[in-house]
Amino acid sequence: MVRSEPKSVFAHFMVGNAAGMTSTQWESDIHEAQKAHIDGFALNIGPQDGYTDQILQRAYGAAEAIGNFSLFLSFDYASAGPWPADRVISTINMFKDSPAQFHYHGRPLVSTFEGAANSADWPNIKSATGCAVIPNWTSLGPSGIASHLDTIDGAFSWDAWAVGAEDKTAGSDMAWKESLAGKPYMMPVAPWFYTNLPQWDKNWLWRGDNLWHNRWQQVIEMQPSLVQIISWNDYGETHYIGPVYEAGIPQGASRYVSNCPHDAWRVLLPQYIAAYKSGNSVEIASPISTATPRQYRRNVGKSVEEKLVFWYKLNPSTSGSANGTTGNNPAMGQPVVAPGEVSQDQVFVTASVAAPSDVRVQIGDGTPSIFRASAPGIQHYSVPFNGETGPVKFAIVRNDQDVVTAIGQAITDECEDGNVNWNAFVGSSDNSLNEPKIRWLN
Structure with a gap:
């Protein structure tokens, strides 16, 4: 029988935007996340970044120094191609014993951004690291994830926005949760989405509008095992809720990020998160x-x-x-x-x-x-x-x-x-x- 785990809330953190962050800035961001009652960061890392290990050392060191804040690795397979399996193993093993590493069901948790084509790597990765993997293989859809239940320990969906001129419902979340047959579901919550980065052929928006409030209502009603906020610092896609560091803004995004702070989206997070963890919707009153x-x-x-x-x-x-x-x-x-x-x-x-x-x-x-x-x-x-x-x-x-x-x-x-x-x-x-x-x- 799978034992119960405390519900936790993480924020997706783009390590690629943090190359210029100092240890002091890492500590400041962790303090701000703690004030918002966020339990930790999911650290998105790409295989092409030569500075990844150095930044991870800084991040884990800051979290260890502050305490009561958890981190886990999220391997990005979409930004620059797949991760070599041996490098995934060495990276997990480098940080899995850190006091700041988040453990789920007694094992160090790791996740992904896509990478379903490399799903066959994970039995060996899990054997070599002892990790639990809750990947984001949203491209497979809820029906496609069913054939991987012997490998994965849960699933995270990136489907946090509605398509078109309509509000986001929890329909896809319910489908993911049902497809996991009792395994943990990590539910995505995002406040906004707009990107205009021609160098990456990105120039579209999805509906934000009432999304931040509505998604937390859906989280409280659905009671998923875990929640991941998209994101802490993805400035180029405008769903950031953390402080803006100029050095982390992608080229071309300053024109729409400057003078648009998003820090205030954290102000009511303690109440939203408390309602989620307690299951007590009286904190989110209706008219x-x-x-x-x-x-x-x-x-x-x-x-x-x-x-x-x-x-x-x-x-x-x-x-x-x-x-x-x-x-x-x-x-x-x-x-x-x-x-x-x-x-x-x-x-x-x-x-x-x-x-x-x-x-x-x-x-x-x-x-x-x-x-x-x-x-x-x-x-x-x-x-x-x-x-x-x-x-x-x-x-x-x-x-x-x-x-x-x-x-x-x-x-x-x-x-x-x-x-x-x-x-x-x-x-x-x-x-x-x-x-x-x-x-x-x-």
Whole structure:
């Protein structure tokens, strides 16, 4: 009988973007991840990077020095061809005894980014290292993974985004979980996806919009064995939730990454992760939830810090050229959709409230939108641009008093170089201590 393991949450970390990171920066990132209640990093490594071992030494050393933070290796078979099996073995053996190495079912965990064509390597790799392998062989699909259950110890899916102008459902996750016949499923969670890197023939987007909040709701409902956030630092694909280091931004991505911080997506992670690990959905309240403030405080602690997190494109979809960006990726056989249909012109806001409150959103000089958060917990809303531009103002209001306020960057029709930036600006009330007092229009 497979024994139960604690549920854990990891963030996918692109080691290829970390060549210039110092040990101090590694420690800083680990501290930031710990604040967000992330348990560790899945370290994506490619076979072509001559600096991989050196960076891994730095990463494991930082995690060991800080403690209470885990790492595991994720071998990337797609970036520059497959890994030689002997090098996979030597790399696993180099780090498997580190105190920072994550163990699952008593064995050092490793994963992959694709590599299903090399599936026959893994029985020997497992024998030579004693590892447990939970690969991402998403290209096989849930039905294709069934023929590999004797080799793998679980599976991780990269299917974290919807195809086209629709919201992501948990349908593919349920199919993966069922196909594993009781083996662990590592569920992907991502906040966004836009990439425009001509040197790699990449220029498309998938729907982000409400994705960050909706996926955590799905995680809480599905209760997978493990969760992997995509990603901590993949700046070129804009699903990063970690700090941005300029040296790690791929060539050509600065134009859409600069001035678009994503750190605020970590602000509510402690509550999302606590709800996942406890299985207690009262922490993620719905508009019709009957949870009382006393019940909510009992589940999340006596002191509830009320917060706002928000994100949106800085340019309306029709304010400039799409710069060749498509909705969906035709190279994957997906039908092309207008990017403005996939990425909606809306402001997305998530509020954590300790008691029934109003949530107010105002774009520029437009009429404020007012939502009723009828119960304590995390609640999520969206507001269409409706042709408005200017700074975006937010507040949690109770008894006609502003409890929490924040101001986000201005939405503008003036696009840099005439091209729409399809990346998201992400902010929160935590980052707004020095912002001017909000004045609402009546």
